[in-house]
Amino acid sequence: MQNFNYHTHTYRCGHADLDMTDEEYVLEYIKMGFKKIAFTDHCPQSIDKRKDVRMEYSEKEEYKKSIKSLKEKYSDKIEIEFGYEVEYLPGEEEFINELKNESEKIILGQHFIYDSNKNLKILGHEKYTDEDLKVYANYIEKALELNIPNIIAHPDFFMLSRDEFGHAETEITKKICESSEKYNVPLELNLRNIYKVKYKNKIAPRKGNFTWDKIAYPCKEFWNIAKDYNIKVVYGMDVHNRGQILLWNELIENAKEIIGEDTINKLNFIEDV
């Protein structure tokens, strides 16, 4: 069983549990037997004007200081890395490199692209055209070419802006997998949406009959294609609150239900990144 998780947020982004301290996350991880974690909170990015999505640039230093001091304090119990979840945008390479240079882990959590007027087109907010999907896959490829991320977070996130998995979705999946293979950067099988849908951000599952029909990611069809590539895979909890850490084992079981044990068994889950 994977005993690391490189995808952890903090209250600074504004949509993780506002009452959880960084240290409380570390303590939960230790209790659950984790050996290595990374804090990868949503990086500051001034072009993104949404409220409660990412930390401010002015919070960066305090965030770094907090995580580095926990790294020292708990070094005999757990290995802690410092980093960010970043998004690639053409023209922002210099800033992303600044983040990269101060980090031990960078995950690429691409949630948007530029539209033709250079406005952000955000996944989950509006539908993506086939053309948008291609741009999305190109951004991921570009980030890899620039050697930015250590992990590609939720590579099937694009399904939030698509209705069903057809030809265009198959093509973008292949493109993302080819990039992952070419640059030898693992894909993350992200467990957060399972938690949101099944547990509604609590520790007990929702009541009543329950199916996975409406879950956008992890996407069964995506991973069924991914399994045939020579790529590495890691689970990522995308922690925004305590419950996700406590439900780690259950969430992995749920992922198996959604994707199918056959596919899961063929994926190359690795020991470390």
Ligand SMILES: [Zn+2]
């Ligand atoms: Zn988040």
Ligand SMILES: [Zn+2]
């Ligand atoms: Zn995240």
